[in-house]
Amino acid sequence: MEQVIRWGILGTGKIAQAMAAALRDVPGAQLVAVASRTPESAERFGALCDAPRRHASYQALADDAGVDVIYIATPHTLHAENALMCLAAGKHVVCEKPFTMNVREAQGVIELAREKKLFLMEAMWSRFLPAVQEARRLIASGAIGQVQQLQADIGFVANFPPEHRLLNPALGGGALLDIGIYPLSMAAFFLGPVTQVRTLAEMGPTGVDEQAVFSLLHEGGGSSSCACSMRVLSPTELTITGTLGRIRLPGRFYKPNHLIIEPMDGERRVVDAPFIGNGYTHEAMEAMRCIRAGLPESPLMPHAETLALMDVLDTMRAQVGLVYDADHATAAA
Structure with a gap:
């Protein structure tokens, strides 16, 4: 059997809900934890998507030892900060687009992922369809x-x-x-x-x-x-x-x-x-393929192209x- 990949979702908006739904259609994916900035929002979102662990802070999700990869679905002003936090905690990261607010922020995130030898990908889901x-x-x-x-x-x-x-x-x-x-x-x-x-x-x-x-x-x-x-x-x-x-x-x-x-x-x-499910399935499948293979980035959405864009x-x-x-x-x- 292929290795089960345990997902966490950081953020509770529409795109987070779409990814939660998509993960149900991905073989070998488990949504095990979600995070919001308040206990009420985390509980509500966790119940909606049937996630067993519902963290009331983003840091708590980053520190959750039972999570392999975190999908970042916050507003783009928070992407760099959230990605750096998750990578520092040893988690693989799939970050919504636009990846960051500017190229300087993107460079910092990519450098940390490479230093930590962790998988990192911009979630440009259309490319994978x-x-x-x-x-x-x-x-x-x-x-x-x-x-x-x-x-x-x-x-x-x-x-x-x-x-x-x-x-x-x-x-x-x-x-x-x-x-x-x-x-x-x-x-x-x-x-x-x-x-x-x-x-x-x-x-x-x-x-x-x-x-x-x-x-x-x-x-x-x-x-x-x-x-x-x-x-x-x-x-x-x-x-x-x-x-x-x-x-x-x-x-x-x-x-x-x-x-x-x-x-x-x-x-x-x-x-x-x-496409399978709602379409977000395909970027999740690619991320899991890369993580299982020990790849630091996806050839379909490589770091160099994220930086260039x-x-x-x-x-x-x-x-x-x-x-x-x-x-x-x-x-x-």
């Missing part, structure tokens, strides 16, 4: 020729009060960090490292970007055109175009269950590629004048 993997396989096989362009958009209407984390600069609010990371990460996944970026944004009354557009050039050729918005419900599609045709991930490209191949010469094909996000924010408290800490460091 079967449809996305199949699209990459098709591209590698030459099905659409040499890839030249990628277009992607993601948008929803954020009808929230200004103190909500999505609009609150103190909580890392804004479209770029929360949802812009999806098209950015997928563009780099399909076209390779980003060499240049140009960004425009519309800022809202709270001082965060409510929608942004950005263009990328990629190492080895190819360009991407991406948009993210908290003002409109956009098509949320991704199209990869090559010299011989295109591949589309239609409707919620971050969670595709099929893809469409449209060759210049030939018939349009729909390829079904269903955080660096691009830093550049994008500088271009639109979006500054967070964590950046002041960078300047003081």
Whole structure:
């Protein structure tokens, strides 16, 4: 039998609930502990997801000897602090995206993981889904020729009060960090490292970007055109175009269950590629595969790429004048 991997979840929001549900569909995964900052919240979340141990502090989860890997699902302003705490306590870590607030924080977390010889991965769950993997396989096989362009958009209407984390600069609010990371990460996944970026944004009354557009050039050729918005419900599609045709991930490209191949010469094909459970299962399965194999990182979401993408996000924010408290800490460091 394969080694059982014992999970802890740090944080109790929607994404934490999604991961708790996903772990039920992962063979060999056990959700054994959760943590919140209050006993009431920890008890409520633990009961909801049937976790036997319910810690009233994040540190208590980090120190729980019965936990192998911790999934960090707190607001991104806390990611670096929480990841450092869990790694220092000897736990493997899967950290929600965006990985940290800036590249300096990301570097510190990755350095500690390497020093401790622990597994660490950014939870960019879309990369691990079967449809996305199949699209990459098709591209590698030459099905659409040499890839030249990628277009992607993601948008929803954020009808929230200004103190909500999505609009609150103190909580890392804004479209770029929360949802812009999806098209950015997928563009780099399909076209390779980003060499240049140009960004425009519309800022809202709270001082965060409510929608942004950005263009990328990629190492080895190819360009991407991406948009993210908290003002409109956009098509949320991704199209990869090559010299011989295109591949589309239609409707919620971050969670595709099929893809469409449209060759210049030939018939349009729909390829079904269903995911297990709610889709978060696949990143958990990859993390467990790596932990069992003793790998420090996943080849699908390696540390170097997490750092590179955080660096691009830093550049994008500088271009639109979006500054967070964590950046002041960078300047003081």
